[in-house]
Amino acid sequence: MTGSVAGRTNGGHGRLGRVLSGLAVAVGCVLFLGGFAWGAVEYLPYTVPTDSMDPTVKAGDRVLAQRISGDQVRRGDVVVFKDAEWGDMPMVKRVVGVGGDKVACCDAEGRLTVDGKAVEEPYVGRTPGGLASTTRFGATVPKGQLFLLGDERGGSLDSRVHLQDQGQGSVPRSSVTARVDAVAWPPSGMVGRPAAFAALPGGVSEPGPVRLLVGAVVLGALLILGGAAYEPVARRLGGARRTGRTGGEVPTGAR
Template structure:
């Protein structure tokens, strides 16, 4: 009789404990992922098509909160600067302090310190050039030179070349770095390889994939743990119904 109790009760109790543990861990991962996301990221709505095709007007983007010191060439950043209208704007960093930015070389490419940069994301310039108009600028220290990906229409550093900073903005103006288009679903915003060979390289990926994995794993653990009790009860009921002859009283045993 005691052996029967261990056989019927032990695994059931263990299953209940494990399912409860799965739900608890799932809640931590699920809620922790959302809290982590709220701390790391801010949502923005893109106001114009100046960054088309990377992000378009009306897109909801997720941007990781960073200091301007963390911005690298190739990053798509959100910044606010009084010379640019004192409102959040989205542009791509193409030059940092000390860089000489010029356009265009004989193949129509942007150059950074004399090195041509491949920019497959650029749209709008005639003949596939990196800019419709030639220009050059030297970026002051602790400043960033910013261009839109829609070079035919973007109002960017080229418009401010006559300013004291030759079109650049202070690093302190940067609030965040764009990691993904959240709506409509557009996926991650990749770091461009064209700047990878330059000193400082490009930024590493943000934690968005890890954060999303935490939320998904948490949801699966919660659902799996919560489903264990009903599923185990149903299986047990079917087994008893399939073997009615084995149900004997304790007194007979």
């Protein structure tokens, strides 16, 4: 009688375990596939062709760029854009000025200034003398336009070389298609929002949902693996318990 009750109890536990493992796999599939689907809608993969954004992003890096409209762009954003006067091909640069800004370089300490306020730029690659630009410049950004620089200020072809163009080197906000959030390969983590621009009007943009997407995919994968592993682990443990109760051998009289 006792063995019968124990059998029913173990059977009940087994059924509950199978239900929970199936639920874990189902939820895991939703998170895993949903994370990839959300990422495909939200993000644009892009391979950076040059070192103009070094050291933030290097040539050949694969980045995740969130699809945005031009009116969402803030100072400090690293954006993907395309403009006919810049060669009509996708490019990656950092926004340092928006419509109405007076952007100049360099002040007495070699820093970039926006409306006369110095901007600390720890992301800029080394230049001779530690200057924020190898060439001095000044421009007033027209309304609805963006002034863009590469982080590798020694060799980047950016707004500085287009100062004689209409718009003083700037590009329309509408030319922006995405904002870089992270370097996916080789894995280098998030591309941060520079704190130096936070004090200026409009502040900086909020980080995109890339962390949530990665978290959903990783958690989904763990749930799928854990749920799928339940049945074989439960069978192995059940077999070990039965062997332990019989002493590991079948009694001679029972053969």
